[in-house]
Amino acid sequence: MAAVKGNGDLGARKSGGGNKQGVFKDKEKPEHVRESNIDAAKAVVDAIRTALGPRGMDKMIMSGNGDVTITNDGATILKQMQVLHPAAKMLVELSKAQDIEAGDGTTSVCIIAGSLLEAARKLLHRGIHPTTISESFQRAAHKSIEILETIAKPLQLDDRESLVKSASTSLNSKVVSQYSSILAPMAVDCVMRVMEKDATDVDLRNVKIFKKLGGVVEDTSMVQGLVLDQKTKNTGGPSRIEKAKIALIQFCISPPKTDMENQVIISDYTQMDRVLKEERAYILNIVKQIKKAECNVLLIQKSILRDAVSDLALHFLAKMKIMVVSDIERDDIEFISKTLGCRPIASLDHMLPEHLATAELCEEVNLGPDKVVKISGTEKACNTVTVLLRGSNKLMLDEADRSLHDALCVVRCLVKKRMVIAGGGVPEIEISLKLHQFANTLSGMDAYCFRAFAEAMEVVPYTLAENAGLNPMQTVTELRNRHANGAVNAGINVRKGAVTNIDEESVVQPLLVSTSALTLATETVRSILKIDDIVNAARD
DSSP: OOEEOOOGGGOOOOOOSSOHHHHHHHHHHHHHHHHHHHHHHHHHHHHHGGGOSTTOOOEEEEOTTSOEEEEOOHHHHHHHSOOOSHHHHHHHHHHHHHHHHTSSOHHHHHHHHHHHHHHHHHHHHTTOOHHHHHHHHHHHHHHHHHHHHHHOEEOOTTOHHHHHHHHHHHHTTSTTGGGHHHHHHHHHHHHHHHOOTTOSOOOGGGEEEEEEEBSOGGGOEEESEEEESSOBOOTTSOSEEEEEEEEEEOSOBSOOOOSSOOOOOOOSHHHHHHHHHHHHHHHHHHHHHHHHTTOOEEEEEOOSSSOSBOHHHHHHHHHTTOEEEEEEOGGGHHHHHHHHTOOOBOSGGGOOGGGOEEEEEEEEEEETTEEEEEEEEESSOOSOEEEEEEESSHHHHHHHHHHHHHHHHHHHHHHHSOEEEEOTTHHHHHHHHHHHHHHTTOOTHHHHHHHHHHHHTTHHHHHHHHHTTSOHHHHHHHHHHHHHTTOTTEEEETTTTEEEEGGGGTOEEEHHHHHHHHHHHHHHHHHHHTOOOEEOOOOO
């Protein structure tokens, strides 16, 4: 395998048949390439290592246009970081893959990959072939997953308390950790509401997180219905309607335009009066059709070719006591249709009473300096939910959004694989201990590689202890000792600054997060180890 893109000192060298020095240089080259790749990947890992755990540090990321992001989410940090080295980019992709697969553990997966690369470097220096290391690491990863499955506990989805504990554990390492008692139950309720019966996966697109500046995170609420960012358009029209009959339309209530940029020249006043009269009659006909269908709330999709609704149309609609909300984004149409239980109406001919949605209440409410439209009490049972997220400033609001998404992903993981394991470095230290014991039964190169893999796994508890201000060597040694004596749930309690039974502290995480992190980290390390040259691609 060869990565495309290179740096100057790794250019192709001559390998003359009789030139011993040239042959020697060529032999050295793959080692230099591997060293360069490992160093680049390790540099990325070192940048986010301090962000691991509840006591992890936050990163402030400044973009080129001056936007600032404060977060300690590994995937967000790496996504916004400027990475040039091709091997380092593999770590960014690794974090993204973990975010898609599990939604949590994006920092852990990179730290494990960095530790495995360091272990591989030591094995390479001992003269073990990269392919041998790669295959042994693959077998060690499979064995590790078997070990994790033996210490995992099954979970029932009706056990709400355990689901909330897992979501809280995910939120404890975030900037908004003090609000975990509000966001964790909300994440569980959202997933349970949108999940279909006996489903093995959850479509999180059915959970819409609606961010609104103002208030504090504690003001966040779950809305059984719909919240629209757009304000009501018609001045003098109603702003609150009970027993609402809602139409979601995709046609415009404005004068038609020609397909091409044409000009209509009017030479006298009679022609102008006729045009205005025709326009008035055209719009009035549309409005009468809407009123005939008994519609009293009109949601209009945004139009790019002409105005979605004209001032004259707004005047007529206000007189007929019809609430108008225009400029609905095309991307939101599917979610609105699903929530209201109706389909979009594409032409005036389909404006019939049976195509309308019904709701108990549709009103315009004040949220800080802005207004939003809130529709509640939809009659048809829908598998969607809207979370109205509040925050005192943009940075806090964005971080609360990312944190809530992670909590939702954790609950989704438990729906996909209904097993939980203890957190606080417990899975990694247990893998390390059991792999060491298994390595003693092996012979040859495998024994060396399994031992190196086992030692590399200790990086997670070591980093947790280091970030919590504890003595990492002493803490990991005590942890290892407790596990050797059979205390399977002994983990690092960062609040108390000691090794305690993590199960009693309610620090649990989905099994899928740990197994996914192990599998993806091992695959990335294997890919990096198999690269022995970096070649510049020819220009097109």
